Amino acid sequence: MKINKRHIIALALLFSSPAFSLPADYGRKESPDLTLWYDKPASQWEETLPLGNGRLGMMPDGGIEREHIVLNEISMWSGSEADYRNPKASESLPAIKELLMQGKNKEAQERMFSDFVPVQPETGNTYGAFQMLADMYVDYVYPDTGSVRSYRRQLNLDESVAYTTFTKGRTNYVRGYFVSRDKDVIAVHLKTDRPASLHFRLTLSRPERGILRKPCEGKLELTGELDSGNPQRQGVRYAAVAEVKLSGEKSRLRPQENALEAVSADEAWIIVSAATSFLSGEVYQTKAERLLADVTGKEECLNTLKQETVQSYRHLFGRTGVSLPENAVISTLPTDRRLEAFQKQDDPSFAALYYNYGRYLLISSTRPGSLPPNLQGLWANEPGTPWNGDYHANINIQMNHWPVEPGNLSELYQPLIDLTKRLVPNGEASAKAFYGENAKGWVLHMMTNVWEYTAPGGHPSWGATNTGGAWLCAHLWEHYLYTGNKRYLSEIYPILKGASEFFLSTMIKEPRHGWLVTAPSSSPENTFYVGTDRTPVSVCMGPTMDIQLVRELYTNVIDAAAVLHTDTAYTRQLKEALKQLPPHQISRKGYLMEWLEDYEETDIHHRHVSHLYGLHPGNQISLVKTPELAEACRQTLNRRGDGGTGWSRAWKINFWARLGDGNRAYSLLRNLLHPAYTPTTPSQHGSGIFPNLFCSHPPFQIDGNWGGTSGISEMLLQSQDGFINLLPAIPDSWTEGRFYGFKVRGGATVSLEWKDGKPQRVEITGGWNPDITLKMPGKVRRVLVNRKKEKPDDYMKLSLKKGEKAVIVFKF
Known part of the structure; x- marks a missing residue:
């Protein structure tokens, strides 16, 4: 115009x-x-x-x-606090476990459908909705x-x-x-x-x-x-x-x-x-x-x-930003038409807009003293929001927070930390009500709300997942890795420990290998066939994501106890339990197995790819440390395909970024940024993105926005393997650009300019951990650190006090 x-x-x-x-x-x-x-x-x-x-x-x-x-x-x-405890649940649990041990998943699931469900109050809908x-x-x-x-x-x-x-x-x-x-x-x-x-x-x-x-x-x-x-x-x-x-x-x-x-x-x-x-x-x-x-x-x-x-606002927003090359033809179009044109012509600056918009949405939708962003962030246009507008703890509330620390918005974690603290008392009650008096610690299943709901979901096929608390604890630990605040760590340590105590007291040994596994559980919202009648079943023992989360939780508790010089005897128990967890398994066809057994899933293109949690957001699988498992993840993603709901496409961007494939990650980003409807059929919403750049599940779910924001961040900078990795998954078309103010684990701040797809100048400002390892870009001939020549080895060690800067220039 x-x-x-x-x-x-x-x-x-x-x-x-x-x-x-x-x-x-x-x-x-x-x-x-x-x-x-x-x-x-x-x-x-x-x-x-x-x-x-x-x-x-x-x-x-x-x-x-x-x-x-x-x-x-x-x-x-809406809603209010209520009691969802079901006395039949813990009474039926031994029989359910025994059926699973016998390989009778169908019968175990039927028993769960009748007994292992929350008791709904007769008064009305106390669960409520945003x-x-x-x-x-x-x-x-x-x-x-x-x-x-x-x-x-x-x-x-x-x-x-x-x-x-x-x-x-x-x-x-x-x-x-x-x-x-x-x-x-x-x-x-x-x-x-x-x-x-x-x-x-x-x-x-x-x-x-x-x-x-x-x-x-x-x-x-x-x-x-x-x-x-x-x-x-x-x-x-x-x-x-x-x-x-x-x-x-x-x-x-x-x-x-x-x-x-x-x-x-x-x-x-x-x-x-x-x-x-x-x-x-x-x-x-x-x-x-x-x-x-x-x-x-x-x-x-x-x-x-x-x-x-x-x-x-700028005090928060101005800390970090991304700039990428413009497409002179379409970058000046109105945003709705630019979104449509992006599917036909490349426009890297549109990806930069999407990243900056993601941080804008975070700043706009949560703050200390408030509540975490829910399935719709802060925004709703009706009294009854889809899926109650609540907090789904099997991916969605977690995805909402992936960009927080890398995006230099650490204080926006506070509402999630506060919510997690409030969940613990109800989580302790749910642990004993559903898993027996011998269950210790606290548990959160796959959903919660502002009324501290911690019981299983209403239907065991999707509601039996009991690692929601473990996943939230991963976020509590991640906040420490970026801030190094020991006082904060001492405050959250009982929460981490309590979550680990639940699994340590409830996991059982499966009969074939004697591995410690969760039971009953499920791989979030996915099903597999059992029996000659090929019945779809979800209830199982020890799905891969559960084991990854428990392994991560135990490891984090051990590390936290070491920092705080406490609980030596308890962490010894965790170390012994770690040895008994199932390893990652690769199927005969080369993909990472989702369950203990190589079951045939009912939909190989299912939107959840939960068993790759160890690749992202976890760090148990990487190109550097476990290349064979990384290849199995690649095979899994190829098998799953690039489709799915909005948030599913967003998660896959992060997976491919962790696998170092920038072009595939960018392809998934463009897939995520597919218009959710056409101008001629505005009432027919599909997966992708709305004209205001809200993510469409469909309908609108904001987790896809922040999953996409995180994916762009992972393409540009990674630190989960113990070193700073510059441009680990840069697409071919992002030939030049810059970002500033990105945070890495250890608290350092990184700003980078690149040209011809190669880092030219990086500025690193020290955080709480002075010891920094930087991976050298490939084919670099000469390195200047604060104008002094350094030998271009595979990795460079730096020691920077908090606030101290190092300017590194690469010559190729």
Whole structure:
């Protein structure tokens, strides 16, 4: 779309005030790796632009006559705490184990279907779901009846501000949208370049459980209570308050029965505050009103609100970034058309945009003191979100956090750490209820919510997986590897130990080899055939992913105990148990086995590839240490294929990056970035990506976004094998580029420039661990470290104090 130069000059003059300004690149050459933009309003929610501050969120559609803005608050959860313990479970467990020992998986599964399930409360749905906060509608009236020209919707990732701009008749309009991190409010700023030409009607509503107070003093207030599922318990209560502030000599604000009407304004602010009883307790309503008053009660606050928002956001976003070559033909297209063109023409800068967008989404959807991002991050547009919008602990909540540490956003781990701590008491109760009084420690199965649910899922075919807690513990340990904080390690050590105690007390010896295995369990959501009637079954002993997670957990507990100088006797038990775990097994056809037996899976293209956990995100399989197993993983991935749901494609990017195949990883990235629907069939959603770059399972699941972000990071830098590996999986078309601020294990920070696919200059800043090993690029002739020549061996050893820098230049 061509932008009129006079229109740009007029807008630039109009919005040059400190309170509000257009993005720096508006009307100039696009910043293709930092800008999402569109030349028309959103036609469905998956085209709207997400904004958030880690607690509050909004998604405006940029409508011209009527604008719909969906509002969110991360603790809008229905349901309540409940008891799901089933006394039949532990009573039936010996029989289930015995059937599995006899190879009677079908019979064991049938017994689990009847007995090894949670008892559902009779009162209602106590599990609950993440829900939207409210719908905000702005109906505009225009004094000029002329046509709309130069329409543009834009999200500037460098600012965390979205804009809608257009000309109607002779009047230029700009709307700005952002969510303040410091003031903790949602802001919509409206301006025009003609006095008294801004007229609109504002409403606030909710599809259910919302009561709108009669408008007064320029405010709309929506309150309600979500369904707890239990008449004896209160549900989450919430309050959302919107206030309108106008400027202009002729401006008037008139309350109506269920709306506020603004007339003849030069400028308007719509400020929204919200709070819930979940995060704020009984003072939630007072908190919402106080947050609002702190902004709207002082004119100087409004004048500096955007500037403060951008500054606070950039403190996080500006730490890290990626730039890749542009395709001059398609990199300047609107994002929806650029997404379509990406399937036909290569555009590396689009991958950079996707990486930067992933970090933007993380910063926007969680923060210390809040909750972890759920299946939809922070954003929902209905009371009943798909899959309850909860936390799936067999891949999804974990994938949400893969980019956190490498992306230099370490503090965003805090909500997940806090959630894991809260799960432990219920996890201890579930361990004894489902696995018997002799079960120690704590357990989490494949799903959880804000009410600390730890019981098995409702159907054993997918709900029996009991290594969710072990996987979360891997994240707790990963946070330590990047930060080196021993005080933190001492806080989480009991959690790690408790998770290991569960497996140490419940695993059994399988009959063929005497290996220690989990039982009963499953390989997440996958099934295999048994018997002459070829019955699909999921319940089994010791699936490969379970063993990998237990091996990793035991190893991490041993290492943590050594750092803290504690539990020598206990870690001796873990070391003995480690020797008895099953090894990785390779099938006769060369692929890594998913189960103890080489069962025939019902779908060789199944979306879960859980048995490659040891390749990624784990580090038990690598090209350097276990090349034979790495080759078996390659065979597994070739057999599985490159299809699957959105998040499945994202995980495969990471697998291929760990295998050092940049072109295959990039092929999977382009597969992930396949349009989820075509312009002619917008209601038919497939796997891939929506126009606003949300990942489509389908439907929308945000884990694929962060899995893809992680995959790009893994293509550019790896450190899981004990050394820094530069450009380990660089695609041929990424001939040149740069990244800055990437973190590696040990806490060091790495920035890199490359050309012709080879590193040219790398800057490493020391972290908590001074001992750094750098793998030398192939065919390097000369190496300069801080301008001093060094011998180009296969590996270079560096010793850097925290904050100390080394600049390394490679000559080929």
